[in-house]
Amino acid sequence: xxxxxxxxxxxxxxxxxxxxxxxxxxxxxxxxxxxxxxxxxxxxxxxxxxxxxxxxxxxxxxxxxxxxxxxxxxxxxxxxxxxxxxxxxxxxxxxxxxxxxxxxxxxxxxxxxxxxxxxxxxxxxxxxxxxxxxxxxxxxxxxxxxxxxxxxxxxxxxxxxxxxxxxxxxxxxxxxxx
Numbered sequence: 001x002x003x004x005x006x007x008x009x010x011x012x013x014x015x016x017x018x019x020x021x022x023x024x025x026x027x028x029x030x031x032x033x034x035x036x037x038x039x040x041x042x043x044x045x046x047x048x049x050x051x052x053x054x055x056x057x058x059x060x061x062x063x064x065x066x067x068x069x070x071x072x073x074x075x076x077x078x079x080x081x082x083x084x085x086x087x088x089x090x091x092x093x094x095x096x097x098x099x100x101x102x103x104x105x106x107x108x109x110x111x112x113x114x115x116x117x118x119x120x121x122x123x124x125x126x127x128x129x130x131x132x133x134x135x136x137x138x139x140x141x142x143x144x145x146x147x148x149x150x151x152x153x154x155x156x157x158x159x160x161x162x163x164x165x166x167x168x169x170x171x172x173x174x175x176x177x178x
Contacts, residue, residue: 047149050116054151057115058142059177062157065119065140068104069159075102080135081159083124085110116150117142122171141171 023031068088069081076099082088089110090101097103112119125137137159144151147169154166156173164173 051149051151054116054144055153055155058117058119058144058151058155059163061109061114061117061119062140062142062155062163063161064109065105065121066157066159066161068102069138071104072102078129078132078134080127081124081138083121083135083138085112085119085121113145116145118145141173143171144169 065085065088072082072088073080075097079099082102085105087100088102088105089107090097090103091107092103094101108114109119120141121138122141123137123139124135126133127136128134139159140157141154142156143154152167152169154168154170154173155163155177156166156171157163163177165175165177166172167175
């Protein structure tokens with residue numbers, strides 16, 4: 001009867017056993033199926049999110065153009081507003097700002113294409129004062145490069161800052177943005 005008796009014997013046995021590392025095959029399959037289901041639910045919303053982001057970028061870009069137009073009109077009062085986006089842009093390395101390169105817009109926006117939208121200045125109204133043409137009104141249009149893919153709506157903004165949209169993606173802006 002040389003048996004050793006210990007009250008902690010049960011604990012030692014539990015500590016001596018090392019639990020297996022990693023996941024079981026069943027656990028991995030369950031996690032992969034959950035990820036697959038969540039991905040399938042999210043994929044149809046991705047194009048909508050891109051269109052929404054492009055439309056939001058277009059609206060903010062129109063506001064940026066309108067602010068640049070206000071600064072242009074204040075800096076070059078004899079010219080009034082700019083009738084070309086390139087007049088609002090320009091490279092600071094090319095020299096000081098002028099009426100044809102005012103350096104008020106980033107190059108991407110001054111080129112007329114940004115985030116899936118094409119921007120143009122149209123409907124410029126000229127008034128001749130002292131043999132100089134002065135632009136007194138304008139409209140900026142932003143239309144999607146591919147309607148339905150890069151955006152669904154076209155946007156228009158006038159010299160007063162009134163922004164409207166065309167639900168068909170064109171330049172027939174009749175509905176006000178709320």
